[in-house]
Amino acid sequence: MTVAEPMLFCLRVRYVKQGRLRHLGHLEVARTVERSVRRAGLPYAVTQGFSPHMRIAFSSALPVATSSVCEWYDLVLKSYVPAAEALEKLTAATPKDLAPVQAGYIDMRAPTLGLLITRQDYRIHLATSYAAEEVDRALGAVATLGKVNYLRGKKEKVLDLNATLDTWSVEPADGGVAITLKTRSSNEGSLRPEILLTAIDRMLTGTLETEPITSTGTPELTCSSRIEVEREDQYGEDDEGGRIDPL
Amino acid sequence: MRTPYENRFADIEPLLAHVEKPSRYINHEWGTLSEQDASYRACLIYPDVYDVGLPNQGIAILYAALNRASGISCERGYIPWVDMADAMRAAGIPLLSLEGAAPVASFDVVGFHIPHEMAVTNVLEGLDLAGIPKLAADRGEDDPLVIAGGPSIYNPEPYCDFFDAILIGEGEEQIVEFCEAHRRLRDEGRSRAEILRELARVGGVYVPSLYEVCHDKACTRWGYTVPADGTEVPPVVYKRVVRDFGATDPLAQSIVPYTELVHDRLSVEVLRGCARGCRFCQAGITYRPVRERTADQVVSSVMRGLEKTGYDEVSLTSLSTTDHSCVKEILTRLNHRLEGTGVSVSVPSQRLDSFGVEMALAVAGEKKGGLTFAPEAGSQRLRDIINKNVTEEDLERAVRAAFEAGWRRCKLYFMMGLPGETDEDIVAIAELADHVLDIAREVVPKGQRGGLSVSISVAVFIPKAWTPFQWCAQLDDDEVKRRQQLLLKSVRNKAVRVHYHDAETSLIEAVLSRGGRALAPVILGAWERGQRFDAWSEHFELNRWLEAAAACGIDLREVAHEEFPLDARLPWEHTSPGVSRGFLEREWRRALAGKTTADCTRESCTGCGVCPTLGAENVLMGERS
Numbered sequence: 001m002t003v004a005e006p007m008l009f010c011l012r013v014r015y016v017k018q019g020r021l022r023h024l025g026h027l028e029v030a031r032t033v034e035r036s037v038r039r040a041g042l043p044y045a046v047t048q049g050f051s052p053h054m055r056i057a058f059s060s061a062l063p064v065a066t067s068s069v070c071e072w073y074d075l076v077l078k079s080y081v082p083a084a085e086a087l088e089k090l091t092a093a094t095p096k097d098l099a100p101v102q103a104g105y106i107d108m109r110a111p112t113l114g115l116l117i118t119r120q121d122y123r124i125h126l127a128t129s130y131a132a133e134e135v136d137r138a139l140g141a142v143a144t145l146g147k148v149n150y151l152r153g154k155k156e157k158v159l160d161l162n163a164t165l166d167t168w169s170v171e172p173a174d175g176g177v178a179i180t181l182k183t184r185s186s187n188e189g190s191l192r193p194e195i196l197l198t199a200i201d202r203m204l205t206g207t208l209e210t211e212p213i214t215s216t217g218t219p220e221l222t223c224s225s226r227i228e229v230e231r232e233d234q235y236g237e238d239d240e241g242g243r244i245d246p247l
Numbered sequence: 248m249r250t251p252y253e254n255r256f257a258d259i260e261p262l263l264a265h266v267e268k269p270s271r272y273i274n275h276e277w278g279t280l281s282e283q284d285a286s287y288r289a290c291l292i293y294p295d296v297y298d299v300g301l302p303n304q305g306i307a308i309l310y311a312a313l314n315r316a317s318g319i320s321c322e323r324g325y326i327p328w329v330d331m332a333d334a335m336r337a338a339g340i341p342l343l344s345l346e347g348a349a350p351v352a353s354f355d356v357v358g359f360h361i362p363h364e365m366a367v368t369n370v371l372e373g374l375d376l377a378g379i380p381k382l383a384a385d386r387g388e389d390d391p392l393v394i395a396g397g398p399s400i401y402n403p404e405p406y407c408d409f410f411d412a413i414l415i416g417e418g419e420e421q422i423v424e425f426c427e428a429h430r431r432l433r434d435e436g437r438s439r440a441e442i443l444r445e446l447a448r449v450g451g452v453y454v455p456s457l458y459e460v461c462h463d464k465a466c467t468r469w470g471y472t473v474p475a476d477g478t479e480v481p482p483v484v485y486k487r488v489v490r491d492f493g494a495t496d497p498l499a500q501s502i503v504p505y506t507e508l509v510h511d512r513l514s515v516e517v518l519r520g521c522a523r524g525c526r527f528c529q530a531g532i533t534y535r536p537v538r539e540r541t542a543d544q545v546v547s548s549v550m551r552g553l554e555k556t557g558y559d560e561v562s563l564t565s566l567s568t569t570d571h572s573c574v575k576e577i578l579t580r581l582n583h584r585l586e587g588t589g590v591s592v593s594v595p596s597q598r599l600d601s602f603g604v605e606m607a608l609a610v611a612g613e614k615k616g617g618l619t620f621a622p623e624a625g626s627q628r629l630r631d632i633i634n635k636n637v638t639e640e641d642l643e644r645a646v647r648a649a650f651e652a653g654w655r656r657c658k659l660y661f662m663m664g665l666p667g668e669t670d671e672d673i674v675a676i677a678e679l680a681d682h683v684l685d686i687a688r689e690v691v692p693k694g695q696r697g698g699l700s701v702s703i704s705v706a707v708f709i710p711k712a713w714t715p716f717q718w719c720a721q722l723d724d725d726e727v728k729r730r731q732q733l734l735l736k737s738v739r740n741k742a743v744r745v746h747y748h749d750a751e752t753s754l755i756e757a758v759l760s761r762g763g764r765a766l767a768p769v770i771l772g773a774w775e776r777g778q779r780f781d782a783w784s785e786h787f788e789l790n791r792w793l794e795a796a797a798a799c800g801i802d803l804r805e806v807a808h809e810e811f812p813l814d815a816r817l818p819w820e821h822t823s824p825g826v827s828r829g830f831l832e833r834e835w836r837r838a839l840a841g842k843t844t845a846d847c848t849r850e851s852c853t854g855c856g857v858c859p860t861l862g863a864e865n866v867l868m869g870e871r872s
Contacts, residue, residue, distance in 0.1 A: 020256075021505070023269040028505045035277070035503055035557030046589035053559070053589055065264050093557070095277055218264030226261075 008045055009077045010110070011086055012247050014102040017068045021097035026061035032098060033058075033073060039093035042086060045076040059113040059234060059246075060120075060185065063192060065218045068231035072113050072246050074106070104247045111236075116246060118186060119166075121233040122193050124179040127226040130204060132177045135223075136170035138203040139179070139196075143168075148199045150213035157215070164191035176224065180232075193229050194219045249353060249389040250378070252288065255340065256348035262334045270506040271297035272331065274345040278501035278556065280310065281346040285320030287430040289313050289422075290344045290354040290391075292324035294361070294369035295782065297345075300325045301502065302510040304564060305397055305418070306360050308499040312419045319426055322346040322354075326369045329780065332376060342376035351377040354391050355433065356426060359410075361397040364759035365752065365782040367406060370395075371774040374409070381771065383411045383456060388439050392429065392446075396422070401533050402712035402819035404472065405759050407455035408767035411443060415451045415822050416486025416533075417519075419495060425449050447480045451487035453822050454480065460764050464816060468809075469763025471816035484822045488863045492519055492538040497548040503556045512560035512593070513552045517545050517577070521566035522847045522865070525623070526634045526838050527662065529711035530566055533824040535857040537848050538866040542573040546580050553590060562593045569598040569606045570848070572869035578609040596621070600641045602872055604648040617656035617700075618649045624665060625675030631841045632667045634834070646683050650690040655698040657683060663730055663747070664708040664722030666838065673730050676703065677737035684740050702744040705734065707753035711760050712819040713826060715834035720810040721757040724750045751789040755781070757807035763818035769796045769803075827856030 017029065024032070034054050037044050046052040055076035062068050081089075087103040094100060110116075126135070142148065148159040166182040183191040195213060201221040202208035218227065236244035256274075263269035291309055293300025300306070306323065313321035322344040327335060335342070342351045351357055357379065359370050374381045379390055386393070395406060396414035403413045414421055428449055432442045447454040457478040462470040474480045489495060497515050504511075520537035521530065549561050561581075568574060574594075581592050592610045597603045599620050607618055622642055624630045630637060646657060661676050684701045691699060707727055710719040722730075727750045735745055759766065772795025773781075780786040796803045811817060813832065820828070830853070837844060847853050849871050858864045 020260075020273040020275050023263050023273055024505050025270070027507065028270055031507070032277075032503075032505055034559070038557035038559065039277075039554070041554070046587065064269065095275060097275065220265075 006078065008108055009080050010106050010108050011075045011077055011081075011083065011103055012106045012113075013073050013075060013087070013090065013100045014247065015071050015073070015094070015098055015100045017062060017066075017071055017098060019067075019097040021095060022065055022067040025064050026058075029062075029071075029098065030056075030058055032095065036090060036094040036098075037075060040086075040089040042075070042081060042089060043078045045078045057112060057114070059117055060190065062231060063194060063229075066193070066229045066231060069101075070231060070234045072117070072234065074113060076108075102247060106247070113246060116236040116244065117234045118184055118237055119233070119235050119243075120183045120185060120190065120231060122179075122181040122183065123230050123232050124181065124193060124197065125173055125228040126176045126179065126197075126221075126224040128176040128224040130177065130223055132170045132172045134204065135177050135179065135200065138200045139168055139170060141203050142196065142199045142208075148195055148213065150195050150198075150215055152215045159191065159195045160189060161191070161196075163188060165196070197221060197227065250341075250350045252347070252349045252353040254348045255343055255350065258338070258340045259335065259343065259348070262331065262338065262340075266331045266334060267328060268298070268506055270504075271325070271328065272345075273505070274348065276505060277503040279346050280314040280501060281320045281322045282314070283320070283347070286318045287320070287426060287433075288354045289319065289321045289356045289358060289426055290324050290351050291321060291358045291360065292326070292351070292373055294326055294359055294366040294373060295780070296328050297325040297504075298506050298508045300360075301504050301506075302508050302512075302514065303360060303362065304499060304514055304516060307501070307514075308419050309358070309422050311496070311499045311501065312423055313426060316423045316427065319423075319430070322349070324351055324357075324373070326373050326779075327376070329786070332372065332779075335376065341378045342373060352379050352391060356392045356394060356429060358422070359393070359395045361395050361399040361406070363399050363782065364756045365787075366399070367759065367770050368774045368778045368781050370406070370409060371771065372779040375774075382408050384408070386411070386439070392442075394425070398530060398533065401529060401822065401824060402760060402762075403453060403455070403822055404469065404763045404818045405766040405770065407764050410455065412446055413453045413455065413822070414487075415453055415484055416824070417489045418487070419489055421449065421451050421487040425452060444478070447478075451484060453484040455764075458821065465812070465814050466816040467763070467811050467818060469765060469818040471818060472764070472821045482821060485861060486533070486822075486824045488536075488861045493540055493544070493866065497540055497544060498552045498555075500552065500556070503558070510562070511558075512562050513549070513556055513558040514562045514564045515545060515548050515552060516540075516565060517563045517568055517574075518565040518571050520865075521570065523567065523570075523636065524634050524834075524844050524846060524853065526632075526715040526834055527623075527665065527708060527711070529714050532713050532826050532855070532857075534566060535824070535826070535855065536861075536863050536865045539571055539573070539868045541868050542576045542580065545577050546584070549581060549592075550584060559589055560591050560593060562595060564595055567596065567598070568594045569596075569603050570871060572867050572871045574606055575609070578606060582609065597645075599637045599645050601644045601648045604645050604652060607649070608652050615652075615654045617658055618654045619658045619660065620645060621660035622679065623660065623662050624668075624672060625661065625677070625679050626672045628841060629665060629668060629672045629675075631843050632838045633665055634838070634843050636843055636846070642679070643682075643686065646686050647690060650687045655691070655695070656700045657687070657702075659683065659701070659703045661703060661705045662708045663705050663734075664727060666708075666716055666719045668722075670730075670733060673733050674737045676705065677734055677739070677743075680743045680745075681739045684743055699742070700744065701742065702746065705731070705745070705747040707748055707750055709753055709757045709760055712817070713824055713831070715831050715838055717761070717817065717831065718811040718813055718835065721753070721807040723804065723808045724754060727753075749784065752781075752784070752787055754789070754803060754807050755792055758803050761811075761818070762806055765799075765801070768799050769801060772796070772798055823860075825857040825860035827854075827860070830855045
């Protein structure tokens, strides 16, 4: 006797990470979203095996303290719930600083978020007395180096700017400057904005050669008393460089 | 002037980027209850970090009860981890509540949960961070009332100087009465002293400043405590018991944290109390009588709780869940309801018989981690002395059943330094462990023996107030170390792993369990020398405690290792869980004679005195197996 493969549905959801909850780590966010799904009463599917768990997959981890308007997860459901209804239930069951804002179905065989998303755009606000032109020049100088060496714990790592930094712009903003970064990610790595920011800071203060950069959640910068980083957009690209939206 | 109640989250936010686990401090969790507008504010503090304190069920129960009361808002507080505490001190930010991010000193009442003895330096750390005078005697009209409660206040004397009032027993009704009375007295404009005198009339409330220590009759070096002249307070404060346990909501927990916790799951309290009568066990006395919830109530609360919180695990909590007369029915119904959801059920401790294993099997499903059993002593003679009513055959059957059912890891808990213990009893621990491993090798097929593990964990016995062993001395450290070595040498099999508890922590636990009011300066001295987070081995420094005690002319080892005469009045006898002294003395004599005493939920009344004294009784939902 053969058992028919049950029909499954993949709901793709965009959510935000903002306010106080931007201080959550990736695992904390994932756990919270899973609990929201259960509270929402959605018919989620579970994995087979010794310890069954919810079939849910998230887009790449957002660093602690970074906010976002475009985080994604794919949730496998055992039965179809209209996307608008699912979104409404999830919204009612999720802390508002992690609110889901868009939901729709994708083909179960569609590329995963991890494969699809290769582009991340960030907007960074630095409270600083440096002018936009100075910051822009420093960023340009760092970009010209093509890479930034840094330490993660005791491990020496390299941020490959040639591969990950696409374009940028710097403009004056309230109390400082606003940097917009368009970045690329692949299996080889992605651009962690705090490493680039620390490099810019060292460039501005002329200490790039003397002090090693270490990766810590939020860096302490000489040039800026307050840093706000927000992920503004995540998407993929087709062979011609055209934009592919996750939904 | 009272510190104003205002939201100061903006002050701590810049610190968050630079501390471990910022999610400990951000609040805004799912399911918080406090109201912003309230005429009376309470802040309940667990004296450890957020991730240890949040799952505490006692605080969850009181939090729900207070927030249900009209016009009262209850918030939570925890002790910031050392990195955050130091950063807050450096930035001049006081301890803040979680929900409102308001200074703890701005609340009407601040309540500390006392989960165990080692938490006490963190109470002082919390008060100091809050800017509230650490000694009750130094507090003024504008300071909040500082109160305490919880499982470890059955000898309140060492902590007396730090609290304005100590609430003994089950708090869900008591704390609401206390706060409502406090609000009324506050609104009448009464002085702090008048307020405390009135609050001492609330049942189960002990106001230490209205009592004094005497030394004039047969007593220990700590004296005994009686009402001070001119105060109309009860000579013995009996613990509170909830009038109708079955009528209380089993689902106290509402908050779902972001931070990963030590116990990250839904908890539903299925019964209260345990009458097995282990003679070393304080909870076995202080939580009596035994009261079970109905199976319907448990099952429906679990389902409601899972729906409300979104947890993927539920724990059926109590001192002895598998003793519930309907535990089998409850587990069967829950397994049925939760099939295919990925939600698992857990039961905190296993009974040492084949029924215990059957129940463990009912919750484990396909996933079998380790099973933990607590024989407590190695020989039958010593198990009879401590009234651990478990035979060698029970243990053998349980272990055999566990390995047959597919478990591969087994952990056995023991105590060392029990009254009447000899070297043979220590050797018996080793033999028991070896025997368990032999059974495992016999039962488990050859190819699967790789994952087999038997480990034993040996704690140091700590004599606790209100137990039949309350007169006993703690074994001295050198002797503990010698017996630990004897145990290590006696274990035949290298595959048996042996863990033992640190004798130094146990020493402080013993001192705080059996000492009196005169210990307050020692505790204060230990905190002043830098002690906090004593329950974390990386922060525990015995030397600071020894120095603090020496400065007060007290030798801590002498305190822990002193036997109390049977006819002496003990330091804690004015705050009582309702057990009669006659029963404890009788149990002590039976222990010396190696006679066991039955469990009153299975056989007849043993005359402990709790039911008649407190006006309560055992409530069972059926025959216990």
